[in-house]
Amino acid sequence: MADTTPSPVLIAGQWRQAKVVKTFQADNPATGQKLPALFPVSDWSDIDEALTAAAEAFEAMLDMPGTKLAEFLRAYADKLDARAHEIATTASEETGYPVKPRLQEVELVRTIDQLRQAAACALDPSWRLPVIDRKTNICSVLEPIGPTAVFGPNNFPLAFNGIAGGDFAAAVAAGNPVLAKAHSSHPATCRLLARCAHEAAVATGMPPGTVQLIYGMKREDGTRMVSDPRLGAAAFTGSRTAGMSLKHAADAVGKPIYLEMSSVNPVVILPGALAERAEEVVTELTTSALMGTGQFCTNPGLVFLVEGQATEGFLKALAEKYAASPCGTLLSKGTMTGLDEGIQTIVKAGASVVTGAKPADRAGYAWSNTLLRVTGEQFVKNPVALQTEAFGNATLAVVVKNTGELAKALRHCEGNLTGCIYSAKDGRDDEHYPAVAKVLRTRVGRLLNDKMPTGVAVSPAMNHGGPFPATGHPHFTSVGLPASMRRFTRLACYDNVRPHRLPAVLRDTVANKG
């Protein structure tokens, strides 16, 4: 039973019917059944209108004081707070994630916190790195980059949502309007968030094109949008295939695009750590690897161990724990198919199945918790296929001959969001740590000790980034304020400009250097 009219889109400050190419419905991944709400895939004319409205909003926002941006972000956060249960319930229907604790108590709380942190950053211009050189009468500061298109992922329907998540908060706090594309798996969640955003924008007097939402667009319209001259930048979180297609289009015209794509997040467990606390590490790894059915960008998908009895014992215990753990719901049929294909690719590349690698024995989209293994030699021979991201509840163990081989194997790792090293507390791994860390740290955005990678704190020190293919550029982070805001800025310099014509932040009397 579907609705008869597709949900209106939010363009230029109005909820109005889309120019519809076709319609779609999301489904409930816990049951595999279609949900009733009908959503439009927009024609280019919708996107065109939204881009023009965003460009107009951008001109109006260019010198908007941080106090006004903060006011909007806080009003939006308050609205999300007030409708928390409705939002969590809607998101749960579309994602299969539990309403509590995951959606209402963790992810929505984080989302609201991000908006409030971004508001606080908007109030303090120091993150814009103002530099005033009185000797030459030149000054510079980071300024908003322009209308920003945000494509959110499936796996965090709130905290990374295009109309409410980290990219949205960072882009707006930096002074940019956002044109969000809803994820096709949770359009009703996006609609509800956009209603809150729109109400907050109206209440705080933001220009009509500040927040806009489109549910779907043709693939070629997506690439056209990210290369449009009216756009300032784009941000994308999702699959490598979709990300690369957008990147290709944006790069061709020198349009900044920030991408978070695939990451297998290597975890190295040094022999001393295994000897000291194998059971503890089995528990930590299982929890981290199966959390959210493994659908975290920072899921530990690749574990390096040194061969021997301790490692065999560890893998046996891990396999038992995987087999005994419930198989969670995957976000969509596509996620399930993708996981199956990823596992098959890894197996074809030489990995053997320790446990899992088959459909789960339950309703909805689910796959059995999977543990695979290869030798270090195999890994080094076929590193690309063996680093296939099998997105979901699957882990590949790489067992190398000795500690000397660890650094060699790690040299074949592509760029990742995170890399973890477990070492003994008593110092017996310390002779091996430096060689491993030296190779790993330049290949990841965040290096961890004795801790699994799945927690991504919204800390000013966080880096949720890393070398390609984890992201498109290792200088930037998508989590952590105010650092993530710098992505949505251009460097603006004023040379001999008359003082009263300067932006407020450069009119201040205190000179900054550096």
Added chain:
Amino acid sequence: MADTTPSPVLIAGQWRQAKVVKTFQADNPATGQKLPALFPVSDWSDIDEALTAAAEAFEAMLDMPGTKLAEFLRAYADKLDARAHEIATTASEETGYPVKPRLQEVELVRTIDQLRQAAACALDPSWRLPVIDRKTNICSVLEPIGPTAVFGPNNFPLAFNGIAGGDFAAAVAAGNPVLAKAHSSHPATCRLLARCAHEAAVATGMPPGTVQLIYGMKREDGTRMVSDPRLGAAAFTGSRTAGMSLKHAADAVGKPIYLEMSSVNPVVILPGALAERAEEVVTELTTSALMGTGQFCTNPGLVFLVEGQATEGFLKALAEKYAASPCGTLLSKGTMTGLDEGIQTIVKAGASVVTGAKPADRAGYAWSNTLLRVTGEQFVKNPVALQTEAFGNATLAVVVKNTGELAKALRHCEGNLTGCIYSAKDGRDDEHYPAVAKVLRTRVGRLLNDKMPTGVAVSPAMNHGGPFPATGHPHFTSVGLPASMRRFTRLACYDNVRPHRLPAVLRDTVANKG
């Protein structure tokens, strides 16, 4: 008369014969005659070896203290100082620029100053934006990005040289080895600079792959190099065609590449400024437009004026001044051909010739000082062709109907390094300034008032950057320390890492926030 043996390349700390694909000689643009020194175009095996040496140097430099980087940069600066006249003479032969003041007293002084400023920045880690969050035990800091390939341009044989200029200084001060590709028009200058760099590296005990020089490579090897996994990043200054070819290859594998390509640097002269000081502006524009025979990245190639008698008088005076000024030497035959083609493209797109647009009546590579004009209507109809960069001593004036049309015409401007607005000192242009500035500022890296764009001060507040096609990303600058160093960094985050394993800058006791 050519040498019989090609000049050795500098790879892995050794001057050695190249694996030669073919050889080339530079010529003296003032005479059009070939210079005797013979230089090799290297085979891929040379580049391959250099990349491996650079990767090894990078691992050795990863935690190198800033004091050591500064020591090297200062030793290098001292060596350039000591051989100033030899360097300027060599560069003059290859570029046609005068030894004094341009090369020895201006450009080399700037080059040495950049190296010393970079050394000072290497000593103070605050530019790395360290953030320590004690609550979560997470910290982050900008760290070197990896071996950096630098392609210098023809027009600044010292200050932007791949082995001595701003990109080199910034990359090394940020902690990266540099693999430079000499410009084919001034290889002997590059060789001399590389000798100084190498001597300084040996004297200060830097790893062998810290500074390397290759004179030429096949086009396909250039694209292969910028996408090689061993490389951290590339920096290129030069033509849009060559830059885009490298960008395409680097982008495909998510490898950072910083480009400075084409810029026509719009100058808007408001009616009040013209009424007040037309003669002064004619002089300023002539000086700026013909300086270095117009071969500055920030050359004012596009001038916007409002139609009327004052503008006609201005253009007449300007044309007379252009015609009366000596025609300078162009850097190469290719530059001359390119200028001719650029002028022809602009004329075909509707511009009329006010003066010039023909070969200069003198020896060597030279073209007559050229002034073209179109109406605002024509510009808006054909903005792409009319923004062709005619690199050299040519200027296009765009005459719009009235002040209201200025902002409309400027909306058709592509990204530029600079944008200038001349307005009356007595305030009579103030009603028009905001609308013009609002459009112009988001399309340029540096906005100037009452000043021509050709001076690019090495100030910490400088932005020598801007939206595409001026560069590949509007967030970054290639001039201005320490900002330009940030290009050659990745964000590195440490989560729960044991304190003694952290980089020194994060072990400090004072917490930073933001």
